[in-house]
Amino acid sequence: MKKIYPDAKAALDGLTFDGMTVMSGGFGLCGIAENLIAALRDSGAKNLTVISNNAGVDDFGLGLLLQTRQIKKMISSYVGENKEFERQYLSGELELEFNPQGTLAERCRAGGAGIPGFYTKTGVGTVIAEGKEHKEFNGETYIMETGLISDLSIVKAWKADEQGNLIFRKTARNFNPMMASAGKFTVAEVEEIVPLGSMDPDCIHTPGIYVQRIIKGEHEKRIEQRTIRERESA
């Protein structure tokens, strides 16, 4: 059972189809599966439902799949950085379902954990609650949200071993672990493939059971908001 594939194209071979649901890890452009997004574009799969916290920028990240109009619907919490997204959405070419960020994160976690529904206070009394089941617990009102699973999850990690164990780095972890767990099939791209046994087993973020294929990728890691401070002069 070999999990390591030579490149992104090979890693998606046989896994893509029109109308599929894809989860794509990352927050903004931080921790996105750059190589697999490009390979998903090149696969030509159309009418995709993409679950991702954001929608990339015009020429990077999921913006690549918007350019080619492969996305039919996005499930996201914030899509403000993308003009092409705005154009397609306002023209009715693109469906959009907004989820509060924590609800989206929990829906992915629930899907991977076999939990088809859960209750949350988030969104009660707002448009998010419309049409959803309401229930009282200890005198407070909650709404039911459902678990999400994907046909394919594409995630980005820092390191993997041949068993698919993953370690993420700093805030590039974000949505990647839950999306890895919620994919019927999960492909991970990493910066480094390390020898089996070289990871601290107490410090593996995503156990290999959630990862079916792995590639080592090349990463631009584009920064959206480069904010710095000046050094005080000596």
Add this chain to the structure above:
Amino acid sequence: MKKIYPDAKAALDGLTFDGMTVMSGGFGLCGIAENLIAALRDSGAKNLTVISNNAGVDDFGLGLLLQTRQIKKMISSYVGENKEFERQYLSGELELEFNPQGTLAERCRAGGAGIPGFYTKTGVGTVIAEGKEHKEFNGETYIMETGLISDLSIVKAWKADEQGNLIFRKTARNFNPMMASAGKFTVAEVEEIVPLGSMDPDCIHTPGIYVQRIIKGEHEKRIEQRTIRERESA
């Protein structure tokens, strides 16, 4: 805001009261808060509801609180190792609520995560499902389980820093992280208090936000089933 306390007695000072609900981490005798359990016994708090996967053995772990009859009710998944438990239960002195182990773990996780209810397939069609709400998702039947929180959670970790960041070791992690998150007040005992900044921030299992007090404890770490294999002779 000093979180480090000199000993278990000081760490529980002001936190215990009759009729309180206590979560106690550990699986069997592995990863239990030995020092805090003893201090909870010495506090004399009575009529406790204790949420713990197991109930210790006769003379160790939660067995100490059974000896002194401080426990009114246990919420557990398996209590087979304890004769005093059996005696008190069969004589009607002790209430017992069985939860499937995964349901118990998830109920603690949900409580800490602000999720008052969730659906699971576990236990459908069994006594566990009796009286619980049933709901269909995609043609399958699930039951609703509720989140659990405690007045006090006592957990055992391997290392802590002064901010309360915790790292667990091997399978001694078990129920400790969820119970830490589900306590209105959480006290952790550890084997070592390490300097701030010496933990890998990517490898902190329980962030300090969940831990209000910390002690360094002494740990017997009793083994329940010492199973070994023989070395092949040379």
Add this chain to the structure above:
Amino acid sequence: MPWDRNDMARRAAQELEDGFYVNLGIGIPTLVANYIGDDIDVTLQSENGMLGMGPFPYDDEVDPDLINAGKQTITELRRTSYFSSADSFAMIRGGHIDLSVLGAMEVSENGDLANWMIPGKMVKGMGGAMDLVAGVKRVVVVMDHASKSGAPKLLHECSLPLTGRAVVDMVITNLGVFTIKAGKGMTLIEIAPDVSIDEINASTQATFEVAV
């Protein structure tokens, strides 16, 4: 003289207490970090998955794997821990964050908040705002008292789609500070220097008590 952005941030910082875990929103709330007193120990959360957020990096410290919820590059501290966004919002939803400071478009006298959507304009999304106002123990809003056109932003009822109902505990504007308590409505408790109550009345639609 009404308060400026930094004054408002400084006033919001007074709501922070020793040992607090705090989430700061984008804009003026971000400035609050500059005014946290040396005498208290406060830990900042970034909802993408970090506790113990440090200041912006020096130029040679910039790390694309280390950003805050506003997608700005930041730094870590000795106390920092990283976790997934699910774990981060478990922390928020579970009521473990003591205080959140957020911007707003409108606040109603019973504490309803609108800060994510203007119908007819392109909708960018609510991000983590709905989770924060529903989960965090105490919500402080920092905003200009009136819109650029002079329209009141403290209203009887919000006209914009809500982020949350009865979730705001305090509003700090350039003119003053208001508390909001469940069932008791809004109370003006502080006024910016040289601002009159008449001035505040003139640019406020919400009903409020005065207790300065």
Add this chain to the structure above:
Amino acid sequence: MPWDRNDMARRAAQELEDGFYVNLGIGIPTLVANYIGDDIDVTLQSENGMLGMGPFPYDDEVDPDLINAGKQTITELRRTSYFSSADSFAMIRGGHIDLSVLGAMEVSENGDLANWMIPGKMVKGMGGAMDLVAGVKRVVVVMDHASKSGAPKLLHECSLPLTGRAVVDMVITNLGVFTIKAGKGMTLIEIAPDVSIDEINASTQATFEVAV
């Protein structure tokens, strides 16, 4: 000659496939690990919070922080990862474990399983058994064909409180191997050496087809 414990474990091991993630219960199921073929790569899960469970330790390797779900001391492997019990049962409940091998007191012809409770006797608890049978993709039961007193354990309906309904996919007893398919009932597919169908019929209450 009926199969012994090791024969049954060896037969159960044949159900394991390359790449499988497997949870083995206490008792005979634990022995299955001894018969996993060298030609396949299988990862064992321990539901207290470990993937990649190794063999029992040598005497000088015993670690009280490293136990399996039966509370036995074990070892780790190069592939091992540790996680919380919540994460462990997320894995189980979410359908990520390919196969579970469990013991049983009773199995019904539609796959109901009873293995945790005998009314009137002290109840020890179900531990993780209900989670495993509800969540794992395929459940194989290994048990003696009849009780010590000779009473059948393969029944029309279980008499004991259930662990799960319609959850068992295969039963391996000392007399033979049965598959159970939803809506199609139970089928005998293998018989232990020198055991006759009459012998099996005599100690089986459940209705089953024969396809050996």
